[in-house]
Amino acid sequence: MYSRILAGGRTGPHSLPLARIKKIMKKSGDNVNMISGEAPIVFSKACELLIEELTRRSWMVAMQRKRRTLHKEDVVSAVIATDIFDFLVNLVSEDSTTPIDLTPVEREKLEF
Amino acid sequence: MVDSTGGNNSDREGFKYHFSGTASVALGTDDQDAAMKQQDRLLPIANVGRIMKKILPPNAKISKEAKETMQECVSEFISFVTGEASDKCHKEKRKTVNGDDICWAMTTLGFDDYAEPLKRYLQRYRELEGERSAQQSKPSSNEDQKNKTTNYGAAETTRKTTVPTTPLKFNVIDRNNSPLPRRF
Numbered sequence: 498m499y500s501r502i503l504a505g506g507r508t509g510p511h512s513l514p515l516a517r518i519k520k521i522m523k524k525s526g527d528n529v530n531m532i533s534g535e536a537p538i539v540f541s542k543a544c545e546l547l548i549e550e551l552t553r554r555s556w557m558v559a560m561q562r563k564r565r566t567l568h569k570e571d572v573v574s575a576v577i578a579t580d581i582f583d584f585l586v587n588l589v590s591e592d593s594t595t596p597i598d599l600t601p602v603e604r605e606k607l608e609f
Numbered sequence: 610m611v612d613s614t615g616g617n618n619s620d621r622e623g624f625k626y627h628f629s630g631t632a633s634v635a636l637g638t639d640d641q642d643a644a645m646k647q648q649d650r651l652l653p654i655a656n657v658g659r660i661m662k663k664i665l666p667p668n669a670k671i672s673k674e675a676k677e678t679m680q681e682c683v684s685e686f687i688s689f690v691t692g693e694a695s696d697k698c699h700k701e702k703r704k705t706v707n708g709d710d711i712c713w714a715m716t717t718l719g720f721d722d723y724a725e726p727l728k729r730y731l732q733r734y735r736e737l738e739g740e741r742s743a744q745q746s747k748p749s750s751n752e753d754q755k756n757k758t759t760n761y762g763a764a765e766t767t768r769k770t771t772v773p774t775t776p777l778k779f780n781v782i783d784r785n786n787s788p789l790p791r792r793f
Contacts, residue, residue: 513656518687521650522706525688529695535708535734536694542730543690543715544652544683546723548660551682555675556665567665569674576682581719584689585682 511541518544551575551582651680690714708734 518537523529552567554575559567573589576582658676665671693714694706708731716724 512660513652517649517652521652521684521687522691524650525691526695528699529691529706530698531705533705533707535731536706536711538734539708539711539727539731540687540690543711543720543723543727544686545660546726547683547686547720548657548679549664551679552661552664556669565668566670566672567661567675568672569678572675572678572682582682584718585685588681588685589678 511538513541513544515541554579651684654680657683690718690720693718 515537518540519532522532522536522540551572555567555571558571558574558578559565562571564571576585576589654673654676657680658671661671661676661679662669690711691706691714694710697710697713698704698706712724712727712731715721715727
């Protein structure tokens, strides 16, 4: 039943490859045993929502900085300014060399 | 369930990349193996970029680094949520992480805005899969229909009217399409 969806490389109607999602899930911890067929499908949607939200927020930062190109530093700033993205803070700060934090004014505009 | 064995096609794209920060450019075979494993843990940049582009105005550009950062964030997200869901299964002595566990973990970790649309998505998916298996267990040839001694799929008689022609087409109707997200 799932072979059509999970066959190598093809994404079918989902925008993200299910097999790859499943691989990432498996590597997330030692106690990850079996994964039902629907879990990667739920994730394909969830990841889409995450990308959409983070992109929107990053874009707002880029606009505040008067740019029309989204840069890594915009994504980093958006992560730092958003509570639910706290789990990403260390990840995005790791190899950052440019100043990443928002000015108080920028931060004010992102918060609500 | 069938696992992908042909997933290496998309992994090849890893060789074209200059990894910024986390992995060095491939030189020897060990580095090449490391590079391929690196790509294994990220979703393809093309897919990620496409989703990003959908959100932005038409004249907007996205730097490669921004896409790469997004790739990393998504993988971390998957690990983060899966870890939480998997812990729950472990505590409840269940072996398989299912869609409901993922939805639950989302809510627990603060992504309650995602949980509702995801539950609906999952529900829709389950309905379609239910119809699909009902169809598959139906007799395929006309001859069998003369000898209807067994009821192959109990659901088939009630679902004949709604046969999905496009598999799993989920339109996002939960979020409005305005450029400003509703929570802003």
